[in-house]
Amino acid sequence: xxxxxQTPSHQVTQMGxxxxxxxxxISNHLYFYWYRQILGQKVEFLVxxxxxxxxxKSEIFDDQFSVERPDGSNFTLKIRSTKLEDSxxxxxxxxxRGTGYTxxxxxxxxxx
Amino acid sequence: DxxxxxxxxxxxxxxxxxxxxxxxxxxxMFDYFLWYKKYPAEGPTFLISISSIKDKNEDGRFTVFLxxxxxxxxxxxxxxxxxxxxxxxxxxxxxxxxxxxxxxKGTLLTVxx
Numbered sequence: 001x002x003x004x005x006q007t008p009s010h011q012v013t014q015m016g017x018x019x020x021x022x023x024x025x026i027s028n029h030l031y032f033y034w035y036r037q038i039l040g041q042k043v044e045f046l047v048x049x050x051x052x053x054x055x056x057k058s059e060i061f062d063d064q065f066s067v068e069r070p071d072g073s074n075f076t077l078k079i080r081s082t083k084l085e086d087s088x089x090x091x092x093x094x095x096x097r098g099t100g101y102t103x104x105x106x107x108x109x110x111x112x
Numbered sequence: 113d114x115x116x117x118x119x120x121x122x123x124x125x126x127x128x129x130x131x132x133x134x135x136x137x138x139x140x141m142f143d144y145f146l147w148y149k150k151y152p153a154e155g156p157t158f159l160i161s162i163s164s165i166k167d168k169n170e171d172g173r174f175t176v177f178l179x180x181x182x183x184x185x186x187x188x189x190x191x192x193x194x195x196x197x198x199x200x201x202x203x204x205x206x207x208x209x210x211x212x213x214x215x216x217k218g219t220l221l222t223v224x225x
Contacts, residue, residue, distance in 0.1 A: 004155070031211065042116075043156070043201060043215040056212060091155050095211065100146070103155030 002026040006092050006104035013082050013111055021077045021107045023092030029102075031095045032075045034067065036060075036088040037106075043091065049075065082111045115139045116204050118216035125223050131189040133219050135202030138183065142204040146213070147176060147187045150199045159200075160187070192223045 005024040013019045025032050034046040047057045049067055057065075066078045075094075079086055089108050093101040117136045125131045135145075143164040148156035162169040162176045162185065169176050175188045189196055202216040
């Protein structure tokens with residue numbers, strides 16, 4: 001069964017450093033998403049991406065965040081200058097028209 | 113701003129009995145509701161969904177009930193199995209092409225053999 005692949009599974013970074021979280025969505029999917037879950041809290045929407053542009057973003061997704069689909073297969077989330085409160089599990093997801101989400105296994109980001 | 117609420121952080125059930133997981137929502141614009149299951153170190157996986165035009169949807173051992181007037185939905189698992197032990201998330205969508213999901217905090221279900 002097709003999968004959404006996320007790398008790395010765990011990333012530790014120093015506060016203020018840039019971090020890039022990588023995702024390979026399912027190949028024929030058209031819609032791409034990032035969600036995050038801070039420990040003990042709900043899964044929160046960050047951003048949706050369609051047709052090579054952001055289609056919607058949450059208030060969490062400020063200027064420190066950006067997304068890119070550089071080569072037609074990878075979908076990346078960049079955090080420019082990480083803060084302690086960015087520590088969370090980050091989930092990538094993709095879907096096609098008329099289908100539900102397929103989530104990746106997540107990247108646990110720890111900012112120290 | 114908890115638009116989707118799962119008030120029980122955990123639930124423990126004996127194998128073979130019924131598990132009932134509850135979810136409440138506040139946003140009247142939600143018209144599609146989903147349940148996801150999550151094991152540790154994995155992403156959420158889709159379990160079952162229901163459109164707001166229905167009040168029940170069944171898939172094998174899993175049934176979701178929707179009470180729109182009460183803004184409440186529930187997931188019934190019967191009979192419960194130890195492999196059902198996981199975190200269950202309720203999620204809702206208010207339509208639109210972006211299909212953004214709003215999640216609850218989740219309920220940890222433990223099914224004891």
